Amino acid sequence: MASPPSPSSNKPPKTTKFKIALCQVSVGLDKKSNISRARKTVEDAAKNGAKLVVFPEMWNCPYSIENFSDYAEDFDDEDESPSFLMLSDVARSEGITIVGGSIPERCGDQLYNTSCVFGTDGKLIAKHRKLHLFDLDIPDFPGDICFKESDTITAGDALTIVDTDVGRIGIGICHDLRFPELAILYKERGAHLICYPGAFNMSTGEFLWELVQRARQLFVATCSPARDSRGSYMIWGHSTLVGPFGEIIATSGHEETTVIAEIDYSMIQSRR
Numbered sequence: 001m002a003s004p005p006s007p008s009s010n011k012p013p014k015t016t017k018f019k020i021a022l023c024q025v026s027v028g029l030d031k032k033s034n035i036s037r038a039r040k041t042v043e044d045a046a047k048n049g050a051k052l053v054v055f056p057e058m059w060n061c062p063y064s065i066e067n068f069s070d071y072a073e074d075f076d077d078e079d080e081s082p083s084f085l086m087l088s089d090v091a092r093s094e095g096i097t098i099v100g101g102s103i104p105e106r107c108g109d110q111l112y113n114t115s116c117v118f119g120t121d122g123k124l125i126a127k128h129r130k131l132h133l134f135d136l137d138i139p140d141f142p143g144d145i146c147f148k149e150s151d152t153i154t155a156g157d158a159l160t161i162v163d164t165d166v167g168r169i170g171i172g173i174c175h176d177l178r179f180p181e182l183a184i185l186y187k188e189r190g191a192h193l194i195c196y197p198g199a200f201n202m203s204t205g206e207f208l209w210e211l212v213q214r215a216r217q218l219f220v221a222t223c224s225p226a227r228d229s230r231g232s233y234m235i236w237g238h239s240t241l242v243g244p245f246g247e248i249i250a251t252s253g254h255e256e257t258t259v260i261a262e263i264d265y266s267m268i269q270s271r272r
């Protein structure tokens with residue numbers, strides 16, 4: 001993996017205008033079909049001109065504490081990492097950058113909620129372990145949700161910012177989006193875009209998901225799985241691209257879809 005860019009090296013991106021695809025895929029119980037569906041989605045996005053593809057949080061596994069261990073992958077073990085290998089392979093074959101949402105990562109005795117970023121040659125260029133785990137119990141809120149991610153997942157301990165062919169990208173996962181400090185640090189380190197694979201729920205999604213993205217004053221891309229109305233965890237959806245003025249460039253509902261939109265980094269300069 002490349003070492004993270006230093007704050008002072010404000011390298012201009014190779015590409016300043018490009019298409020991004022936010023793949024709001026449906027996620028089912030069958031891991032193999034989640035993987036093949038995801039691959040096809042990347043191939044279609046590349047056909048439509050996308051140079052950067054973003055996946056949702058936990059795209060290979062229905063979002064539930066009970067599933068994380070069964071669907072987890074050890075990235076150092078080729079026989080144990082089909083989701084990881086597929087993303088690497090399709091990034092290379094399509095020649096695109098992929099922010100691979102997140103999948104449960106097994107490392108020794110620990111499980112992490114991890115996002116892998118692949119360059120156009122298919123190499124892993126960054127890995128972000130979710131920093132802020134989602135522990136919530138709000139019985140009187142609409143949707144009265146109770147979820148304790150820390151029962152099975154260990155929190156990461158590092159920022160993740162990486163230079164790619166499509167700019168300097170900071171990564172956060174879902175609940176990380178709520179913490180402005182992280183976005184401020186990425187901004188100080190010269191990020192052009194922050195990608196947040198997420199899976200917000202119905203309780204907090206309606207109130208916070210869009211609001212916090214629009215407050216970051218950078219390009220922000222969020223990508224959620226599609227809602228599964230039979231699932232135990234009701235996903236908010238609404239994968240969105242926000243520009244540096246807080247404007248919504250493109251968004252979606254909660255159904256399965258791929259949002260394709262243009263990013264033009266010259267807008268960051270205009271905002272300044």
Ligand SMILES: O=C(O)CCC(=O)C(=O)O
Nearest residue numbers: 134174175199200201204
């Ligand atoms: O912050 C929130 O309200 C939702 C976060 C979440 O769903 C998650 O981190 O998985």
